[in-house]
Structures are given as structure tokens and as C-alpha cells.
Amino acid sequence: MEKLKDDFYKYWYIILIVFLYLIFMQIFFGQLCPIKIFLHIDCPGCGLTHATIYMFKGQFMKAFHANYTIFLWWILAILFFVDRYFHKFKINILPTFFIIVCSITILRYLFKFLI
Numbered sequence: 001m002e003k004l005k006d007d008f009y010k011y012w013y014i015i016l017i018v019f020l021y022l023i024f025m026q027i028f029f030g031q032l033c034p035i036k037i038f039l040h041i042d043c044p045g046c047g048l049t050h051a052t053i054y055m056f057k058g059q060f061m062k063a064f065h066a067n068y069t070i071f072l073w074w075i076l077a078i079l080f081f082v083d084r085y086f087h088k089f090k091i092n093i094l095p096t097f098f099i100i101v102c103s104i105t106i107l108r109y110l111f112k113f114l115i
Contacts, residue, residue: 044109048073068109072101087092 008015025032035043047067054063055070063070076097083089 001085003068007084019082042109044105046109053114069101069105073105 022032025034025037026056027109029037030036032049033043033046035041036046045067048070051063054066055074056058076094079089079097080094083092083094
């Protein structure tokens with residue numbers, strides 16, 4: 001837990017900037033995604049915020065329908081958290097898994113427009 005505190009103190013300003021960005025975008029635009037605001041199209045991550053909220057509420061089917069890649073992103077986040085703060089993996093699988101999750105998210109986005 002000491003490393004978590006160190007990271008928080010080291011990166012507090014980034015956390016603050018992201019928090020202020022989210023508040024600003026929600027208040028002035030009613031949306032969080034700049035691509036949707038300025039280009040009026042969905043982005044590859046469209047629905048991830050809603051899906052995350054549904055996950056926190058335990059509404060997994062709604063999360064799946066909002067963006068089914070949310071489950072992969074959560075697995076990636078959990079793996080990162082465990083690797084960073086509890087137990088270093090002997091084989092660093094995070095970069096490979098990150099590329100796979102990003103690729104699936106982009107493929108989902110492309111299929112959404114093709115179908």
C-alpha cells in the first residue's frame with residue numbers, strides 16, 4: 001500500500017487535471033468524449049463510461065450491451081493493479097494484453113459501422 005500512496009502523491013496533479021476535465025466536459029457539453037462532441041461520431045471507446053457505471057452497480061448485462069469490451073478493460077486494469085502493487089508477474093504480459101484489448105476494441109468499432 002505504500003507504493004499506492006507514493007504513486008498518488010507523485011501523480012496527484014494528473015488525477016486533478018483528469019477530474020477537472022471530466023467536470024468541465026460534463027457541465028459545458030453534457031458529454032465526456034471530445035470526439036463525440038466535436039465530430040458528432042462515436043469513438044472506439046464509446047460506451048465504456050456507461051459500461052463502467054453499470055459494472056459498479058452490478059448490472060453486467062447492461063454493461064455488456066453498452067460496450068462488451070469493458071470486461072477485457074477491467075481484466076487489464078486488475079492485472080495492472082496486481083502487478084504494480086502486490087505481485088510482479090514473472091512474465092510481463094501487460095503490454096501484449098493491452099495491445100490485444102485495444103485491437104479488439106478497434107475491431108468492435110469497425111464492425112459496428114460495417115454492420
